[in-house]
Amino acid sequence: MNTTASAPAAKAGETELGRFGHWIGGREVAPHSGAYFTSTSPADRRVVAEIADGDSEDVAAAVAAAEAARRDWARSTTAERAAHLKALDAIVREHVDEFAAIEQAECGKLPFHSRMETLATAEYFDYYGGVVRTFHGGTIDQGPDQHTYTRHEPYGVVVIITPWNGALNQGARAIAPALAAGNTIVLKPSEFTSASTLLFARLATEAGLPDGVFNVVTGTGVGVGAPLVSHPAVRKISFTGSVTTGAAISKLAAERAVPVTLELGGKSPLVVFSDSDLDGAARAAAATVLINSGQVCSATTRLLVERDAQEDLLRRIADLLADKQPGRDFGPIITEPQYEKVLGFLESAEKEGAVAVTGGKPFTEGPGAAGYYIPPTVYSDCTPDMRVVREEVFGPVLVTLPFDTVEEAVELANDTPYGLSAAVWAGDGALGLAVAERIDAGQISVNGGLVSQETPFGGYKMSGYGREKGADAIYEHTQVKTVSLRLPN
Numbered sequence: 001m002n003t004t005a006s007a008p009a010a011k012a013g014e015t016e017l018g019r020f021g022h023w024i025g026g027r028e029v030a031p032h033s034g035a036y037f038t039s040t041s042p043a044d045r046r047v048v049a050e051i052a053d054g055d056s057e058d059v060a061a062a063v064a065a066a067e068a069a070r071r072d073w074a075r076s077t078t079a080e081r082a083a084h085l086k087a088l089d090a091i092v093r094e095h096v097d098e099f100a101a102i103e104q105a106e107c108g109k110l111p112f113h114s115r116m117e118t119l120a121t122a123e124y125f126d127y128y129g130g131v132v133r134t135f136h137g138g139t140i141d142q143g144p145d146q147h148t149y150t151r152h153e154p155y156g157v158v159v160i161i162t163p164w165n166g167a168l169n170q171g172a173r174a175i176a177p178a179l180a181a182g183n184t185i186v187l188k189p190s191e192f193t194s195a196s197t198l199l200f201a202r203l204a205t206e207a208g209l210p211d212g213v214f215n216v217v218t219g220t221g222v223g224v225g226a227p228l229v230s231h232p233a234v235r236k237i238s239f240t241g242s243v244t245t246g247a248a249i250s251k252l253a254a255e256r257a258v259p260v261t262l263e264l265g266g267k268s269p270l271v272v273f274s275d276s277d278l279d280g281a282a283r284a285a286a287a288t289v290l291i292n293s294g295q296v297c298s299a300t301t302r303l304l305v306e307r308d309a310q311e312d313l314l315r316r317i318a319d320l321l322a323d324k325q326p327g328r329d330f331g332p333i334i335t336e337p338q339y340e341k342v343l344g345f346l347e348s349a350e351k352e353g354a355v356a357v358t359g360g361k362p363f364t365e366g367p368g369a370a371g372y373y374i375p376p377t378v379y380s381d382c383t384p385d386m387r388v389v390r391e392e393v394f395g396p397v398l399v400t401l402p403f404d405t406v407e408e409a410v411e412l413a414n415d416t417p418y419g420l421s422a423a424v425w426a427g428d429g430a431l432g433l434a435v436a437e438r439i440d441a442g443q444i445s446v447n448g449g450l451v452s453q454e455t456p457f458g459g460y461k462m463s464g465y466g467r468e469k470g471a472d473a474i475y476e477h478t479q480v481k482t483v484s485l486r487l488p489n
Contacts, residue, residue, distance in 0.1 A: 016105055017049035020194065022058055022218060023201035025065035026211030031219075032057035039192065042108040042332040042339075043371040049106060051194045054219030056227040059186075062215040063231050066157045066184040069212030074154045074182040078132045081180055085129030087207040088176075092122040095203060102196045103167055108332040108371065113292065117169040120453070124176040127453045131471050132180040137480075147485040152478035154182035155236035155259070159228045161249070163241045164190035164334050165295040165394075168197050173453075174238045174261075177473035179213070183236065186215045188225055192335050194218045221245065229253055236477060239263070240297070243462055261466030261476055263297065263458060265392040266420030269413040270300035271435060274309035275427030280448055282316035284423060289321070289376040289396035290330050295338075298421040298443065298457075301393065303378075304412050307402040310380075314400065317378055318358045326363065326373035333395055339372035342395035346377065349388040354379040354399065384415055392418070406431070410438045419460030421445075442467075 019036060021028040031052040039049040052058070073081075092099065099121070100114040109117070137150040158178045162171040171187060178185055189197040194216075201216045217224050225245075229237055229252045239249050240263040253260045270288065272281045288299045305313050324330060333339040343362055350360065359377030363369045376396045382389050389399045403409040413422060413435075422441040425448075426432035432446040442458045445451055456470035466476055 019050040020198045023216040054224040059227040062186045062217045065212040082129045085125045089125035091207040121172040124172040128176040128180040151481045158183040158236040160187040161239045164192040167193040178477045181477040262464030264464040267416045267418045268300045268421045269302045271424045272305040273426040274306040276425035281425040286320040294396035303400045326368040332372040352386045355381040417462040420463035
């Protein structure tokens with residue numbers, strides 16, 4: 001589990017966003033230890049909030065609240081749960097500006113991006129509020145004297161652990177289907193970005209969600225994460241984050257035979273053929289390093305381009321990234337440790353001989369130097385063995401590798417321990433689909449194909465297992481029961 005040293009707490013109310021306790025059983029609860037830690041803005045390093053520093057006692061209280069609410073929530077009808085999800089959709093939309101402001105302050109997100117993510121959060125509740133009305137089991141024909149059917153039943157108390165880069169948005173894509181399936185929830189947000197999730201918890205209660213159905217406990221991985229995944233009443237875990245932490249959670253869960261959905265790292269390929277729409281491919285490549293400054297698990301950060309188009313495509317990408325300004329066109333790296341890690345990748349890339357087409361150096365003056373900003377960086381002259389090519393950077397860094405044949409393109413695309421997502425750009429759509437089917441990844445876009453709330457999302461290989469999004473995600477949060485009745489003659 002990750003740990004974070006707690007900074008000295010300011011007096012309550014002195015920060016921009018204020019002081020936040022846990023949300024347990026439909027009310028705000030002070031931490032058992034009385035300790036809080038400070039949350040700082042990555043845009044300028046100012047303290048913006050105080051967050052409850054939880055421990056195992058807080059975890060026990062939250063799980064007890066979820067357990068107490070479990071049976072009534074599981075017995076509610078799909079129509080009743082649909083109404084609650086629609087109410088959550090409405091209240092997020094009603095408070096979109098408040099959520100956006102919090103994520104701008106605590107995460108450093110740009111105004112348009114924070115608003116877009118908040119609206120996408122609302123859409124998860126809208127979508128699953130509709131899908132749950134189609135939720136059903138099946139019947140199995142075993143002859144006229146048998147009535148056999150299946151039911152999809154909730155696990156019970158589900159733990160959701162979310163990362164710092166998506167805050168509420170990535171939480172919602174697990175919260176909504178878990179609630180739709182009839183589970184109660186205890187959620188641990190990242191200690192770096194907790195405020196928007198805590199606001200959501202309060203508003204969910206105001207919107208009528210029964211007490212104890214959704215609970216939030218904040219704190220570190222050691223203080224809160226480990227006790228949560230080890231708690232005997234927890235029957236399902238959903239985790240988004242690093243491979244290392246995901247593996248640790250899997251080991252703890254395996255000791256109690258608890259199922260886990262893991263959405264882990266990625267080093268996704270963007271395969272571009274020379275006959276494709278190079279302007280479209282260039283926009284996709286530029287977006288990879290601009291959106292959330294590359295802090296997206298599914299970002300296609302390995303640009304694999306047919307050799308005779310490489311120079312042209314890199315020029316187009318560099319033109320799109322020219323004059324982009326920190327705080328206006330891209331945000332900061334959200335945490336200081338991740339900022340230092342990305343700087344380490346820039347240093348290693350230079351030492352190993354990669355050539356920066358654009359970016360490659362940290363800001364030393366101006367607005368960029370005030371926060372954890374790193375300029376969008378694109379490298380050429382890369383080789384498959386370079387550290388910056390092999391490892392997930394989780395920052396605004398795109399590496400480029402040329403290929404000469406379709407076989408080589410597929411081989412390079414699959415030359416990674418990850419398999420979360422991919423993109424293919426090809427003038428021949430049939431070729432694009434053929435290549436997509438040979439790439440080992442859970443989600444692949446061809447020529448800008450749309451991915452959304454409706455499309456299942458999850459990884460192959462070390463990128464994890466299980467699926468979020470789409471109708472599949474509801475069933476991900478259920479266990480199947482078979483019932484068979486012998487009918488009278």
